[in-house]
Structures are given as structure tokens and as C-alpha cells.
Amino acid sequence: MTDPRKPSVLFVCVHNAGRSQMAAAFLTHLAQGRVEVRSAGSAPADAVNPAVVEAMAEAGIDISAQTPKVLTTEAVQASDYVITMGCGDACPVFPGKTYLDWVLEDPAGKGVESVRHIRDQIKTRVEALIADINTEPEG
Template identity: 70%
Template sequence: MAHTPTVLFVCVHNAGRSQMAAGWLQHVAGDRVQVLSAGSAPKDQINPVAVEAMAEIGVDIAGNSPKVLTTEAVKESDVVITMGCGDACPIFPGKRYEDWKLDDPAGQGIDAVRPIRDEIRSRIDALVAEIAPVAA
């Protein structure tokens, strides 16, 4: 049986970028990837503008909630993608780490969040093609 890769998205508040990325990855890859997200200093709720931006394209992240980053989440992940959380993420050998430089949707209106959402989608498509391609 093939290994299902686990991807962890980490940002500071786990309320915008990492939640949108997790929603996109789940939407695009389905059960071919296990998706986690967390924040180094999570907020109490997801950014409502991020929820709205994702809902526009048919991805529902409204039921998600910000989670605190744990060492266990990093250990169980194959790929760890950080988004502006600095050195808060522990580093373990054998993991693939990427840092995605993306604007923070916090405090932004929907017109500013849509391009962030779309940039995340293009990065998710490239990631899925590498780690969980569809069988021919």
C-alpha cells in the first residue's frame, strides 16, 4: 500500500493563509494527502474574509478552527510549509520544508484576499503534482 503524504501548513495565527492552503489541498488532492494546519500563536477564529474568498470558489473552510503548532504535528508531517511564522517551527531531519512568501490576509478586504487565494492555488497545484500525482 502506498504511503499517504502528510502536509502541515503553518502561519502565525492559523486563521488565513494556512487555512486557505489546507482547504485548497484537501479540495485538490482529496484522500491522496493528509492535511494539517497550525499556528505559532493561533487566533480564536478563522479570518471571515478568508472563509468568504474560499467559499467563492466552492471550498468550505468555515467549520475549521485555528490550532496551536505542536512538535507532534511537525514530526508526523512529510512536508512542512511555513507562511511567515519565522523560526517558530521546529526542524526535524528528513522532512521537506518550504517557506511560502505570501501577503497576510489579516485586516484585508475581499479584493486583496482573492489574489492571495489564487497564488496559494497555483502553489498547491505544483505541490500535488510532486507529492501525490493522479495515477495514469
């Protein structure tokens, strides 16, 4: 159940196997329970990208047990922030939500060396998102 006092964020990419998984893991780790975090994909993969799992482990975050999830209308409705990462028009839009589109390289098919750069970009954006969430007035 959603906590009405806690802001909620949904990260969406196509396969929910890379970018959105990293973003969700960083937000969960860095917000320390102050934000409800979800991730999903418009066409989820069977598993999280192994190079993404390795790159996140290097950052001290274990996402090896995560599985890609399908994007649902309910997940969007239950979120205050919806952050898309290349899911195109697959994400439903509802009034009263904050929508952001983060243009990030897709880690699919890349080795951990390439994924590290994407991971670091995502961490920087998540840190800025936390700052934005913390400065918004409570409604």
C-alpha cells in the first residue's frame, strides 16, 4: 500500500533490465526509505542485464535478485513522479503526475566497461531528483 506522506517514483524503460533497474536501485539506496520506488518496462526482458548487475555491484548495490516487471496503468497512477528512459509513447499519462524523460544510452548488449558510464550518469540524475523531491512543498 502506498504511504500518503511518502513521495513515489516510477522508473520506466523498454525492457526494465538496465537503466530503470539502476535508477530504482540508486533511489532506494540513496533515499534510505524516504521515497517509494518502482520500476517497470513496456516490454520487459526475462532477466536483468548481467553487465548492469556487475556495474551496480561495483557501486556496492546488489540487484542480482531483481526481475523485470511489466508496466501497468496502476503503477503509473500510484506514482508522483514517472521517469521514462526511452519507452516512447508506451507510458500512460495522467494529470497531476510529474513526468521526466531521461535521455540515457541503453546498456543492452554492452559490456560492464560501457555500463559504468551509464550507471554514473544515472546516479547523478537520481541525486538531483532526491534534491528536487526534498525541496518540493508537501501537498
